[in-house]
Amino acid sequence: MSRRNLFTYGAAVTVALALALFIGWWRVDGPGAPEPVAQRPLPLTQMEFQMTDQGGETVGPASLLGNPSMVFFGFTYCPDVCPTTLSDISGWLDDLGEAVAEMNVVFITVDPERDTVDAMAEYVSYFHPAIQGWSGTLEETARAAEGFRASYEKVATDGDYTMNHTASVFLFDAEGQFASIIDYHEPREFAAPKIRRVLARAEEETS
């Protein structure tokens, strides 16, 4: 190899290396990086937490087995996202009619300090009668969120506080397997078909 060829070869290797590094950066940290994807919830059978429902009954993930379920997190001092989610869900339940009789629909508070059992009971009474309101201790709330891979955070406002929280709706089949997720920002007309699919699957399994 002549000296000149050696130089060309060296330059080519350097360029290739730099390109590989650049592509690596682009895909991992750069603009080509995949959007962070929320983790999927655990199956209900692997979750462990205890709460109280709007009627004062002790409930937990095992209470949801046997029927498909729809679960979401929120808090009643939430002026925008939570009433909107509850109204949307009430609308879907109205559309689905009789089929929802066999479905668990649960609103879990991320703010149990303000959302007592009574507060939850009053709040859910304004929406579709199938919607339950669960409230637990701070510790049990944390355990529930962990199982659903949901997150929440207390944020101080002027002399008060609000909660940032996962606004997605989680769907589970009758065996407690995670089936689907309805994101808050996805077009709402996609929601009913997702719920219908979970309900249809439950029917197939029982027949």
Added chain:
Amino acid sequence: MKSTVAAIALAFSVFVGLPTTSFAGSEDIVVEDAWARASIGINRPGAAYMTLRNTGTDPVTLVELETPLAMMPDIHETKTDANGVSSMGPVGEITIPAGESVALEPGGMHAMLMRLQTKMVEGETFPLRLNFADGGTLTVDVPILGIAARGPEG
């Protein structure tokens, strides 16, 4: 005569969305589809929604809200990140470009009504004053719908 003037003034004051003073810019703002949800008591903050339409040829900036209903009204925006986590916070001012509309709607922006002074009762209305950067103001009578309302039609 005096009473006639008062009656006319009163009749005008009940007009929804009539600018109280004439200002270039903000007088071209038309408010449509205003609504709010009823509240449970006064401890929880309320939210109101509407569409601000700028029929003029200059951009108009909304800088502040005022209402006897709440001590701390503010324009808020809800954001949902890639992980599905929603948060909300003040947006400061809203500029409505000439000939365009800006919607305050569920999941987007809302008039956040903090420190309610009275309960928001379904079927009632409350006045919400919009203060614009050019000094103009507009008072909107916001109808209060049910707690489970999804839009201006209920």
